[in-house]
Amino acid sequence: MRHVLVTGAASGIGAAIAARFGGDRLTLADVDGDRLAAVAAGLGAECRVGDLAEARFAESLVDSDVDVLVNAAGIYPATPLLEMTAAAWDRVQDVNVRAAMLTTVAFGRRCVAAGRSGVVVNISSGAATRARPGAAHYATSKAALEMLTKACAVELGPHGIRVNAVSPGFVTVDSSANPVTEEYAAAVSVNPLGRRGRPADIAEAVHWLAGEQAAWITGAVLRVDGGSTAGAPGLPLHWDGATAVQEGSSHV
Incomplete structure (x- = not known):
C-alpha cells in the first residue's frame, strides 16, 4: 500500500484525485477544514489543514514514508492587469508554484535520505500556454509550474524520483474558492471531443x-483537455470557395 499525499483535496479535482487513490493510505491537505474533513471521512484519510502559502506548513506536509506526492492545490482569482498588486500576484505564486516547490524538495530529501524512489504529479493548466484577461498571475504561475516540473525531473531522476504534470482543460467543478461564470465556461469549454471535462x-x-x-x-x-490544445473545431473554413485546388495555384 502506497502512502499518497494530495494537496488541494477538499473539492474539485483534488478531491477526485484523492478518491481515485482510495485503496492507498492517504494524507489530504487543504485550507478548507470542513470540506476536507468530509472528503477524508469517506476515504479513511488523515487531514492536514493549513494555508499552503505559508512555507512552514507546506514543508511540514511530507512525512518520511510518503510514496506519491500530488500537488493539486491552486487558486485562480480574476484580477485585471491594471488592478494587479504585489500582494495579489505573490499570493497566487506562493500557492500555485512555491508550495509545490517546497513540498517537492521536502519529498525529494526524504526519499534520498531513505534510499527509495518516489513520484510527484503536479496539476498545471492550459493557461500555462495561453493567457486570458484577468489571469496574468495565474497563467504565469502555471507556466512556472510546468518548468518547475521539468527542472525537478532533471535533478531528482538520478535518485529514482519521477516528476510529471497533468494539464487539464476546462473542468466543471463545484468550488466556492474558485467560482466561474457560465458565460466563461461556455467560452472556454469548446474542444474536439465536444464536452467539458x-x-x-x-x-x-x-x-x-x-x-x-x-x-x-x-x-x-x-x-488532458478534450483536444483543445490541438485546435478549435468550431472555427469556419478559412476559405468559402471550392475545395479543389486549382493547378498552378500557390499557398502560404
Whole structure:
C-alpha cells in the first residue's frame, strides 16, 4: 500500500484525485477544514489543514514514508492587469508554484535520505500556454509550474524520483474558492471531443502517471483537455470557395 499525499483535496479535482487513490493510505491537505474533513471521512484519510502559502506548513506536509506526492492545490482569482498588486500576484505564486516547490524538495530529501524512489504529479493548466484577461498571475504561475516540473525531473531522476504534470482543460467543478461564470465556461469549454471535462478525467491521468505503467515517464506534461490544445473545431473554413485546388495555384 502506497502512502499518497494530495494537496488541494477538499473539492474539485483534488478531491477526485484523492478518491481515485482510495485503496492507498492517504494524507489530504487543504485550507478548507470542513470540506476536507468530509472528503477524508469517506476515504479513511488523515487531514492536514493549513494555508499552503505559508512555507512552514507546506514543508511540514511530507512525512518520511510518503510514496506519491500530488500537488493539486491552486487558486485562480480574476484580477485585471491594471488592478494587479504585489500582494495579489505573490499570493497566487506562493500557492500555485512555491508550495509545490517546497513540498517537492521536502519529498525529494526524504526519499534520498531513505534510499527509495518516489513520484510527484503536479496539476498545471492550459493557461500555462495561453493567457486570458484577468489571469496574468495565474497563467504565469502555471507556466512556472510546468518548468518547475521539468527542472525537478532533471535533478531528482538520478535518485529514482519521477516528476510529471497533468494539464487539464476546462473542468466543471463545484468550488466556492474558485467560482466561474457560465458565460466563461461556455467560452472556454469548446474542444474536439465536444464536452467539458470532469474531475475524474484528471484523476485517472494522475493515477496512471503515478503507477508502474508510466515508469519510464518523467518531466512530461500530459494535456488532458478534450483536444483543445490541438485546435478549435468550431472555427469556419478559412476559405468559402471550392475545395479543389486549382493547378498552378500557390499557398502560404
